[in-house]
């Protein structure tokens with residue numbers, strides 16, 4: 358009787374283990390093959406914020422001089438968006454910082470904003486951050502400090518370890534400067550600031566200032582028509598500077614509902630400073646300019662990347678863009694971040710309009726589970742050549758983590774479909790290559806001349 362009971366217990370445990378592993382596709386051979394296929398793709402990363410090396414921020418004043426620390430990596434990550442991070446101490450000592458900072462992570466262990474960096478610590482430094490000891494933390498900090506003494510570490514991690522061939526940089530710190538700072542980076546034209554160009558007093562950064570651009574190019578700006586000519590000229594310059602698309606992050610500042618405001622109305626607002634305008638007038642002017650930019654995007658054949666979802670969430674649902682998308686069929690719209698959390702809405706927009714692409718950039722970092730589900734739902738609703746990805750961060754460790762997170766998430770999504778017999782394995786591998794690389798080359802054919810791997 359006792360033996361029978363023991364056997365039953367063992368049997369129950371076996372059933373439990375097999376159910377658990379059957380539910381985790383990562384334990385299957387199909388997943389291993391698809392993951393290996395996706396890891397081998399020399400990736401085209403459609404969006405990142407990697408600054409020129411000397412500008413990479415959050416460096417700390419330590420007892421060995423100024424440099425990048427473990428705090429710098431976390432401070433430059435998305436973790437501080439959801440949790441406080443201990444500031445660097447006055448005494449410049451890592452041990453002082455860590456004695457407090459080690460408690461910052463306890464309530465964030467399950468969040469994607471914490472977890473996306475873990476693969477970087479594990480794979481690049483051999484450290485499990487979930488169980489890190491004070492001694493390991495000090496050693497990790499010292500190694501980070503050493504690695505950032507030159508830009509060699511960046512190049513090695515991004516191009517070799519993360520296997521990224523090209524990376525499109527959104528230089529929000531110098532939006533109208535199309536210089537690239539690394540052989541593997543590509544420029545874009547961020548038009549967020551020019552939308553509010555009703556008056557020169559709107560701009561304090563000369564590298565964001567369309568009036569400064571006009572002065573530099575000897576263009577007089579007296580009328581709204583002059584201003585529109587400057588916008589055209591900016592986009593021509595961007596294209597000459599090898600920028601591959603336009604980009605808007607207006608979702609952080611205002612609603613994504615852009616009305617088709619008349620030129621007469623916009624002309625009554627142009628040339629007046631903000632203090633003389635109502636909120637309604639400012640919005641109308643911005644709406645008018647956004648429509649003109651959407652037209653210029655089509656005219657110059659530069660697709661338009663638009664931040665949707667997580668930002669100013671009262672007005673960042675991608676559905677708010679639908680009228681503008683419908684009225685501008687020649688513009689190629691790229692809906693960023695999968696519209697998180699409105700991933701289903703993003704799917705139906707891309708299903709309905711052939712001039713819409715979905716970029717899953719940042720989505721696995723926002724919510725890994727939602728990203729995995731979104732890849733499956735989108736692939737059911739949208740042709741597989743209209744989905745892309747990007748890392749959207751600014752340190753070697755962040756880029757590595759976000760890239761690995763995306764490759765793993767996509768491999769899981771595809772392997773689950775193969776296991777459920779909703780997709781064959783060869784097609785899953787092809788879709789993996791499309792999302793990680795081929796779709797960006799198809800949408801931005803000028804990238805082909807920038808490829809450097811033979």
Ligand SMILES: [Zn+2]
Nearest residue numbers: 404406527749
């Ligand atoms: Zn971004």
